[in-house]
Amino acid sequence: xxxxxxxxxxxxxxxxxxxxxxxxxxxxxxxxxxxxxxxxxxxxxxxxxxxxxxxxxxxxxxxxxxxxxxxxxxxxxxxxxxxxxxxxxxxxxxxxxxxxxxxxxxxxxxxxxxxxxxxxxxxxxxxxxxxxxxxxxxxxxxxxxxxxxxxxxxxxxxxxxxxxxxxxxxxxxxxxxxxxxxxxxxxxxxxxxxxxxxxxxxxxxxxxxxxxxxxxxxxxxxxxxxxxxxxxxxxxxxxxxxxxxxxxxxxxxxxxxxxxxxxxxxxxxxxxxxxxxxxxxxxxxxxxxxxxxxxxxxxxxxxxxxxxxxxxxxxxxxxxxxxxxxxxxxxxxxxxxxxxxxxxxxxxxxxxxxxxxxxxxxxxxxxxxxxxxxxxxxxxxxxxxxxxxxxxxxxxxxxxxxxxxxxxxxxxxxxxxxxxxxxxxxxxxxxxxxxxxxxxxxxxxxxxxxxxxxxxxxxxxxxxxxxxxxxxxx
Amino acid sequence: xxxxxxxxxxxxxxxxxxxxxxxxxxxxxxxxxxxxxxxxxxxxxxxxxxxxxxxxxxxxxxxxxxxxxxxxxxxxxxxxx
Numbered sequence: 385x386x387x388x389x390x391x392x393x394x395x396x397x398x399x400x401x402x403x404x405x406x407x408x409x410x411x412x413x414x415x416x417x418x419x420x421x422x423x424x425x426x427x428x429x430x431x432x433x434x435x436x437x438x439x440x441x442x443x444x445x446x447x448x449x450x451x452x453x454x455x456x457x458x459x460x461x462x463x464x465x466x467x468x469x470x471x472x473x474x475x476x477x478x479x480x481x482x483x484x485x486x487x488x489x490x491x492x493x494x495x496x497x498x499x500x501x502x503x504x505x506x507x508x509x510x511x512x513x514x515x516x517x518x519x520x521x522x523x524x525x526x527x528x529x530x531x532x533x534x535x536x537x538x539x540x541x542x543x544x545x546x547x548x549x550x551x552x553x554x555x556x557x558x559x560x561x562x563x564x565x566x567x568x569x570x571x572x573x574x575x576x577x578x579x580x581x582x583x584x585x586x587x588x589x590x591x592x593x594x595x596x597x598x599x600x601x602x603x604x605x606x607x608x609x610x611x612x613x614x615x616x617x618x619x620x621x622x623x624x625x626x627x628x629x630x631x632x633x634x635x636x637x638x639x640x641x642x643x644x645x646x647x648x649x650x651x652x653x654x655x656x657x658x659x660x661x662x663x664x665x666x667x668x669x670x671x672x673x674x675x676x677x678x679x680x681x682x683x684x685x686x687x688x689x690x691x692x693x694x695x696x697x698x699x700x701x702x703x704x705x706x707x708x709x710x711x712x713x714x715x716x717x718x719x720x721x722x723x724x725x726x727x728x729x730x731x732x733x734x735x736x737x738x739x740x741x742x743x744x745x746x747x748x749x750x751x752x753x754x755x756x757x758x759x760x761x762x763x764x765x766x767x768x769x770x771x772x773x774x775x776x777x778x779x780x781x782x783x784x785x786x787x788x789x790x791x792x793x794x795x796x797x798x799x800x801x802x803x804x805x806x807x808x809x810x811x812x813x814x815x816x817x818x819x820x821x822x823x824x825x826x827x828x829x830x831x832x833x834x835x836x837x838x839x840x841x842x843x844x845x846x847x848x849x850x851x852x853x854x855x856x857x858x
Numbered sequence: 859x860x861x862x863x864x865x866x867x868x869x870x871x872x873x874x875x876x877x878x879x880x881x882x883x884x885x886x887x888x889x890x891x892x893x894x895x896x897x898x899x900x901x902x903x904x905x906x907x908x909x910x911x912x913x914x915x916x917x918x919x920x921x922x923x924x925x926x927x928x929x930x931x932x933x934x935x936x937x938x939x
Contacts, residue, residue, distance in 0.1 A: 412887075413903040439902070440881030508879040508889070515899070518907060519917040521869075522891075522898035554896050556878065565931050578937040650929045652896055655917070666923060667930045 386462060386594065386617035389494070389636030390684055393460065393593045394432065394447060400465055402431045402456050409437040412514040420448040420689035424696065429455050444512035447686045451596060452696035457703065460593035461616065466856050469703070470722055470775045476616070476707045484542075484607075485614025485621070490635045493624040500677040506556040510639060510677055511589075511685050513553055517657035521665060524656060525551040525559070527688045528641075529599040529609075531586040531631045535575045544632060545569055546609035548599040550656055551587065551672070559587075559672040560653040561645060566760055566803070568605055573645055573670060582644035584629040585672060590638025590686045594621070601704040602757045628676040638683040643674040659701070660728055661692045662807045693728065702726030705757065709733065712755045717748055724774035730761040731806060734774035737767060742829025746795060749819035753800065760803045763817045769824055771839065783822040789831060793821040867892030868899065868913035870920065895919045 387393040397403035410416060416435055423430040430453040438444040451457055455465040458472055467475070500506065507513065513523035528551060534543040545568040552560040563570035569585075576583040588595070594616050598609040610632065613621040622635035628642040654665015690697040702725070709730065710723040719738040727733075737748050749765040752758050768774055768783045788794065796818050804812040825831045864875040872894035881887045887902040897919075905912040 411902060413900060413907070440883050440886035442882040506879075513889075515903065515907070518914070521896065552896075553898065555891075560896075563931060570931055574931065574934050578934050580936055648933045650933065652919075652924050652927055666919065666927055668927045669930055 386619050387460075387592045387636075388622055389592050390447070390450070390590045390638060390686060393450070394434070394684070396459060397432050397450070397456060400455075400459060402429075402453070402459060402465065403434055404431040405434045405436075407437065409439055410435055411439050412441070412512065414515075416446060416448065416514050417516040417689050420452070420687075421691060421695070423449040423452050424689070424694050424698075429453050432456060438512055441512050443682065445682060445684045446512055446514075447590075447684050448689060449696050450593065450686060450688075451700045452688070453699060457699050460597065462618070466852060468775070469726075470724075470773060473703050473706045473710065473722070473724075473775075476703050477710055479616050479618065480612075480707060480711060482615040482618070484611030485617075485619075487608075487610040487614055487623045487632075488620035489632075490622045490624055493633075493635050493637075493640075494680045495637050495640050495678045496627070497681050498679050501675065505674050505677055507553055507559075507641075507674070507677070508556060510679050510683060513685075514687075516687075516689055517663075517691055519655050519663050520657060521552060521652075521654045523553045525553070525587065525589065525687070526656075526690065527596055527686050528587045528589045529591055529595050529634065530561070530569060531588065531626075531633055532569050532572045532583055532645075533631065534572055535579065535581065535583065540606065541632075542606040542608040542611070544608065545572065546595070546599050548596065550658075552653055552656065554651065554653075554671070557643075557674040559641075559674065560651060561585075561670045561672050562653065562656075563670065564803070564805075571605065576645070577648050580647055582647045582673075584631065584644050585642070586626040586629050586631040586633045587641040587643075587672075588633050588637040588639070589641070590684050591634045592636045595634050596700055597704050600701045602708055604756075627678070638686070639677065639679040641674055642676045642678075643672050645670050645672050657691045658805060659690055659693075659697045660731075660805050660807050664805055698726060701729050705730045705761075708757060709752060709755055709762075713748065713751060716751065719744070719770070720748060721770045722774050723752075725757075725762075726775075728761075730757055731802075732764040732766070733762050734766045734768060734780055736770055736772055736774045737823070738770040739823060739826045742826055744826075745821050745823040746819055749795075749821065753797075753817055759801050761806075763800075763802055763806065763808075763815050764820070765818070766820045766822055768822050772822075780822070784820060787822045787824055787832075787834075788820060792831060795819040795821075864890060865908075866910050867895060867897055868908055868910045869897040869918055870895040870924070871910055894921070895924055 435446040458467040624635040650668035653669035655663040688696040706725040721736040724734040745767040802815040809815040872892040
């Protein structure tokens with residue numbers, strides 16, 4: 385049964401023991417960010433965190449780390465919380481095949497209950513804002529889904545975009561927006577600015593748990609995130625019409641902020657501690673003027689901590705980065721068994737593949753670099769045999785230590801493209817890329833002394849499932 | 859509005875700091891902002907974020923940094939109709 389809003393998902397997390405209420409009074413800073421940071425440092429199965437006693441606020445309700453463990457990510461997809469990362473990625477890929485699933489338009493969205501317009505627009509009246517990292521330039525909305533349309537083709541539903549972009553609060557009714565040039569909203573903004581026009585946007589906060597997953601997914605420009613959400617939910621995504629801009633927004637949002645990106649204007653933004661584990665900022669970025677805020681009574685403010693991995697951000701973008709690569713690689717190379725692209729949005733990728741013939745695995749690695757996502761990421765690929773689980777890092781390290789003969793199996797290609805945020809790129813946006821072939825050579829590649837490998841016993845998979853069930857039932 | 863006796867901006871030392879909002883529970887904290895570098899902070903944050911003296915050199919900005927900051931994305935040429 386899919387979730388139509390954040391609140392119903394938080395109820396499930398609580399019932400499953402995956403939501404922790406912090407009952408002591410906390411300081412807005414540094415406590416909330418430090419607690420969410422710590423959730424990524426206490427091992428597997430971290431819960432979502434709930435704060436409602438925040439010093440100086442009278443009615444704050446803050447949810448952090450909602451997607452911040454494999455258990456929570458599984459529950460967001462309606463899977464049992466014990467589902468392994470590899471199984472979650474496989475199920476995600478299976479559901480993808482149902483794309484597109486048309487959304488369902490609903491009336492009477494709960495966020496129509498309260499409205500601020502004109503001089504009353506004030507983010508601080510609705511949201512208990514707080515800072516995440518020491519060097520951040522201000523308070524950020526970092527888990528919002530931003531909706532915009534292509535000004536050159538405004539009626540094309542698929543070109544309407546729903547994406548997560550960092551938003552810095554720079555005033556009661558103003559936000560700075562970071563549209564990286566490769567992002568869909570940057571295309572919308574470019575067209576609007578070429579015409580000298582403002583770009584209408586709707587920013588939705590506190591969404592059902594599938595929205596942040598699709599909003600951070602590298603889909604094609606004309607593919608609708610709402611239609612992908614329907615595929616992942618296994619049911620149409622409920623949407624509603626935003627009253628001020630007419631944009632299509634999630635029906636179940638806690639808060640809907642409407643306004644425009646002001647044409648041809650830039651202001652100083654950041655820095656902000658990013659998913660790369662490094663700050664970026666000190667650049668001049670577009671500015672949003674807020675004209676209307678709609679919100680549910682007693683809104684829940686959802687945010688996520690990000691910084692040095694692993695944090696909630698890594699759980700959120702790990703599977704949704706792995707799946708497109710898996711689908712694209714398998715379309716040409718059915719030998720590909722699994723793809724783990726969970727490290728820094730796929731800057732490093734581990735691929736498990738069978739070999740058609742000698743040299744095949746390296747070809748798979750090169751293809752990963754030339755997929756649409758690979759052009760901006762995938763600067764390191766580790767290839768492992770079909771019986772190595774790329775999500776099991778000790779097994780990957782075994783493969784690399786036992787199978788790699790560096791002179792032949794490590795290939796470095798200079799001067800390829802990568803996102804400018806990649807900290808090691810030099811100059812920003814250009815990097816060398818590396819393939820590490822940790823597969824067992826097959827003919828006519830006859831290198832090494834591999835002899836007969838010891839395989840897992842045929843009954844082991846069955847026993848692993850049995851042990852998991854027994855442990856879960858204790 | 860400029861508030862009397864507010865501190866200089868911890869980040870760029872700008873002296874025209876304004877009050878953006880105050881705590882719903884009166885008197886607990888204020889949110890301040892520097893109109894020059896747009897740095898925003900709450901008065902109850904740790905000193906490393908609120909005091910010019912304790913603010914890390916790594917994160918400081920100068921007027922020149924702000925003036926020379928690059929545009930992302932660059933403003934495109936206007937389309938001639």
